[in-house]
Amino acid sequence: xxxxMMSVANYLSSLVQMTDQKEEYILAQALEIGLRQLWxxxxxxxxxxxxxxxxxxxxxxxxxxxxxxxxxxEAVLEDIHxxxxx
Amino acid sequence: MGAxxxxxxxxxxxxxxxxxxxxxxxxxxxxxxxxxxxxxxTVAMQRVPASRLTEMSVxxxxxxxxxxxxxxxxxxxxxxxxxxxxxxxxxxxxxxxxFLLTDDLAVRRAAKRLGVRPVGSLxxxxxxxxxxxxxxxxxxxxxxxxxxxxxxxxxPEIVELAIRQLE
Numbered sequence: 001x002x003x004x005m006m007s008v009a010n011y012l013s014s015l016v017q018m019t020d021q022k023e024e025y026i027l028a029q030a031l032e033i034g035l036r037q038l039w040x041x042x043x044x045x046x047x048x049x050x051x052x053x054x055x056x057x058x059x060x061x062x063x064x065x066x067x068x069x070x071x072x073x074e075a076v077l078e079d080i081h082x083x084x085x086x
Numbered sequence: 087m088g089a090x091x092x093x094x095x096x097x098x099x100x101x102x103x104x105x106x107x108x109x110x111x112x113x114x115x116x117x118x119x120x121x122x123x124x125x126x127x128t129v130a131m132q133r134v135p136a137s138r139l140t141e142m143s144v145x146x147x148x149x150x151x152x153x154x155x156x157x158x159x160x161x162x163x164x165x166x167x168x169x170x171x172x173x174x175x176x177x178x179x180x181x182x183x184x185f186l187l188t189d190d191l192a193v194r195r196a197a198k199r200l201g202v203r204p205v206g207s208l209x210x211x212x213x214x215x216x217x218x219x220x221x222x223x224x225x226x227x228x229x230x231x232x233x234x235x236x237x238x239x240x241x242p243e244i245v246e247l248a249i250r251q252l253e
Contacts, residue, residue: 041241041242041243044241044243045241045242045243045246048243048244048247049243068191069241069243069244071191072191072240072241072244073244073247075191075194075204075206076206076208076209076244076247076248077247077251078204078209079205079206079208079209079212080208080209080212080248080251080252082203082205082209082213083205083209083210083212083213083215083216084212084216084251084252
């Protein structure tokens with residue numbers, strides 16, 4: 001089965017089998033990773049909406065993620081300008 | 087867009103638009119060229135059924151000679167790109183194709199170096215909206231599906247940034 005098609009329960013049972021770790025450990029890791037991702041997305045969202053300075057965003061999530069957000073935003077704006085105006 | 091309305095497709099947009107059931111949107115181009123390596127990454131790896139591409143006359147497969155590709159990659163220092171990406175750029179250059187459909191930021195940069203306009207999955211959807219293929223409401227739904235449903239790596243805020251441009 002392709003991973004994208006798996007349910008959350010299937011992910012969990014598969015990870016338990018594949019990693020030989022306890023279910024509780026994987027759930028704790030998932031929570032931590034998920035929270036970190038949600039935090040990062042929120043910081044980048046606030047940065048892209050102009051509610052955070054670039055320096056503040058870099059301080060909170062690191063230059064790699066901020067640079068990626070910059071480049072993605074630039075690409076999207078380029079695409080939209082082309083799509084709507086040519 | 088006329089005779090120059092031709093694009094080369096990298097694997098990303100083929101996969102991502104297929105995953106949100108918008109593969110038909112590729113027909114906003116007169117012709118979409120698929121290099122062999124991209125076909126291998128998408129169809130041969132069973133990520134997209136061959137029939138979904140072959141049933142649309144817009145798609146056309148391109149074979150890229152190994153020696154010529156190697157020389158091209160060396161000349162432009164594209165060694166860090168994947169085979170499919172290298173072949174896309176080669177076909178653009180060889181056939182004078184003005185658009186490269188890609189969701190990869192490094193490939194976007196490479197395309198610009200060759201004077202080719204890169205367009206991502208998100209841009210294809212917005213273009214479809216501009217050409218009247220769907221309503222604003224549907225366009226927003228498709229853009230959000232790119233982030234929520236497809237395997238494209240894009241943050242929610244980038245999608246919302248795009249939606250704000252449409253409103």
